[in-house]
Amino acid sequence: MSARSAEQVPVKIHVKTHIYNGKNKESIEWIGFGQYLEKDNSQYIKYEEIIEEGTIKTIIKFSGDEGLILRSGAVKMRLSFQLNKQRIGSYESPYGVFQLVTDTKRLEWEKEADQTAGLLDILYDLNTQGSKNGTYHMTINFKEENE
Numbered sequence: 001m002s003a004r005s006a007e008q009v010p011v012k013i014h015v016k017t018h019i020y021n022g023k024n025k026e027s028i029e030w031i032g033f034g035q036y037l038e039k040d041n042s043q044y045i046k047y048e049e050i051i052e053e054g055t056i057k058t059i060i061k062f063s064g065d066e067g068l069i070l071r072s073g074a075v076k077m078r079l080s081f082q083l084n085k086q087r088i089g090s091y092e093s094p095y096g097v098f099q100l101v102t103d104t105k106r107l108e109w110e111k112e113a114d115q116t117a118g119l120l121d122i123l124y125d126l127n128t129q130g131s132k133n134g135t136y137h138m139t140i141n142f143k144e145e146n147e
Helices: none
Strands: 009-021 024-039 042-051 054-063 066-073 076-082 086-093 096-111 117-128 131-144
Touching: 009 042, 024 131, 066 096, 076 096
Parallel strands: none
Antiparallel strands: 009 024, 009 131, 024 042, 042 054, 054 066, 066 076, 076 086, 086 096, 096 117, 117 131
């Protein structure tokens, strides 16, 4: 582990999500700033989004062949990923808590060895309460922000 492990490094983050549902395709993109951290053989990306309903705090954890996205604040969500496995998560709304199931088809982590930069690439099917929501392709790029 490098001397920078357990130290939060400021990063610029670019999140892209493409959602495929039958013939329909929707794309969501977010660019902002956050922190990157390595701790106990896991990598973390943390950031906050400000939306109309309030602030959403997001923590992305990646370790080996598993990933986790936790969101709290204006949106409460837990999505768990493990390659070629179904994992149970949840989404909390004003109407109640909904069960989410991810079926992960691709979970790839690339980090540049000489700098704090990398890419997390996740392809998964998402089911809510037993119904298929669609296929999601999420990429999370991050790069150390030196300014």
